[in-house]
Amino acid sequence: MNDNIWILLLQLLVVVAAIYMGTRTSGIGLGVWGLVGVAALVFLFPGTTLGSPPVDAVFIVITVVTAASVMQAAGGIDWMVSVAAKAIRSRPKSVVFLAPAMSFLFTVGAGTGNIFYPLLPVIYDVSYQQKIRPERALSVSAVASQVGILCSPVSAATASMVVLLTPQGVDLGKLLIIMWPASVIGLFLAALVMLRHGKDLDDDPEYQRRLAAGQIKPPVEDAHEKKLPATAVLSASLFLGGVALIVVFGLFEGLRPVVGTDSDGDPERMAVSAIIEVIMGVIAALIFVFCKVKASDVPKQSTFPAGIVGAIALFGIAWLANTFVANNNDLIVDGLGSMVSGSSAFIGAVLFALALFLVAMLTTSQSSATNAIVPIGITIGLPASLLVGLWPAAMGIYTLPANGSQVATVAFDQTGTTRMGKFVVDHSFQLPNLVYIISAIVVGVILSFVIV
Numbered sequence: 001m002n003d004n005i006w007i008l009l010l011q012l013l014v015v016v017a018a019i020y021m022g023t024r025t026s027g028i029g030l031g032v033w034g035l036v037g038v039a040a041l042v043f044l045f046p047g048t049t050l051g052s053p054p055v056d057a058v059f060i061v062i063t064v065v066t067a068a069s070v071m072q073a074a075g076g077i078d079w080m081v082s083v084a085a086k087a088i089r090s091r092p093k094s095v096v097f098l099a100p101a102m103s104f105l106f107t108v109g110a111g112t113g114n115i116f117y118p119l120l121p122v123i124y125d126v127s128y129q130q131k132i133r134p135e136r137a138l139s140v141s142a143v144a145s146q147v148g149i150l151c152s153p154v155s156a157a158t159a160s161m162v163v164l165l166t167p168q169g170v171d172l173g174k175l176l177i178i179m180w181p182a183s184v185i186g187l188f189l190a191a192l193v194m195l196r197h198g199k200d201l202d203d204d205p206e207y208q209r210r211l212a213a214g215q216i217k218p219p220v221e222d223a224h225e226k227k228l229p230a231t232a233v234l235s236a237s238l239f240l241g242g243v244a245l246i247v248v249f250g251l252f253e254g255l256r257p258v259v260g261t262d263s264d265g266d267p268e269r270m271a272v273s274a275i276i277e278v279i280m281g282v283i284a285a286l287i288f289v290f291c292k293v294k295a296s297d298v299p300k301q302s303t304f305p306a307g308i309v310g311a312i313a314l315f316g317i318a319w320l321a322n323t324f325v326a327n328n329n330d331l332i333v334d335g336l337g338s339m340v341s342g343s344s345a346f347i348g349a350v351l352f353a354l355a356l357f358l359v360a361m362l363t364t365s366q367s368s369a370t371n372a373i374v375p376i377g378i379t380i381g382l383p384a385s386l387l388v389g390l391w392p393a394a395m396g397i398y399t400l401p402a403n404g405s406q407v408a409t410v411a412f413d414q415t416g417t418t419r420m421g422k423f424v425v426d427h428s429f430q431l432p433n434l435v436y437i438i439s440a441i442v443v444g445v446i447l448s449f450v451i452v
Helices: 003-025 028-044 055-073 076-088 092-110 113-129 134-151 156-168 172-194 205-212 232-251 272-291 295-300 303-341 345-363 366-379 384-398 404-412 430-450
Strands: 258-261 267-269
Touching (some): 003 028, 055 113, 055 272, 076 113, 092 134, 092 172, 113 134, 113 303, 134 156, 134 172, 134 404, 134 430, 345 384, 366 384
Antiparallel strands (some): 258 267
């Protein structure tokens, strides 16, 4: 091995060790140990490039948490929970299927998985009040929120794929014809697997420990019959209206405000991440005004501390991952790319999927993995439609618990059933993600030969 590979392995060991210590500490400790990992990379490896801190992602979580907490203070979350509870009362376990479907569709519309954050408190509360193990719905929903990026006509990853494959005869329409059925079936099977995964809530030792310690309140019986304040419906309507507006801005870029010009002198539109931050702030202000919420009541809501913990954890872990990638991206891409390009067609297809999976795992970015590996697949002569069928392997981003949506999801589950795992890779998202990847690839490859 040359020196660069040794450095990559040593830095990867630092990343894994930091995540391991963070998962053992949990909560804010995850963010703290992420920052320890950043310090280790910078001080132990002279010349290390500091990765970009996840500023937008953290601010999105903070603004969403603020708006959700203001809504909760006005009774909005209780109202949403009551409506959802009525819908699933006859079949309580349907939340394991409905929540991922909602997460998937929201991401498809907005083009970013960040829109998943407003759904977290609702999914958690519906599951908990129905005495359903929250991990079952939350883990699949988190996976679905990222799968939606592969099926969204407005996501960066899809845009990259279209640019790469259109010269090969696969345009946006053909890409979506393959990805939608493959992803829907894959997510359905993942939800089916998670339907009975883990112990029931009443039998989970961590939940019972937290309940006995008074860290969480027991589920509310008949939450759908709970008397709600007069402001509940209005606050929830304002919040959901804000989410719908974000989806519209995500779908129609021309509606976003012009905030400057690009290098070619063309108008530059406001980014979806900034749209989310601003709209959530406006929604919080509207709820304050029209629902007469006291500012002092907002930090007392259960949504607020859980969300802030998630933001801190996200900051440390994501910054650590970004720093590792910033220093090793070329070596990762070149090494895996050479493996793929020197193989036969069948072996090349297998190695292509594996390389896409590994690069996505190490970069935690579907777009980066797509831009790095798909051109190699084209170079070795794999059919463009087959590359689409293998594209679900980009969900390797969930293999390590370093993705923002994973961290936030764990933070919102106050029962402790959704976990980061003790050994880094044994987290709550691993099983549904692998079920999705395998089943979606099988369906996608079949469709690539049948449809295109």
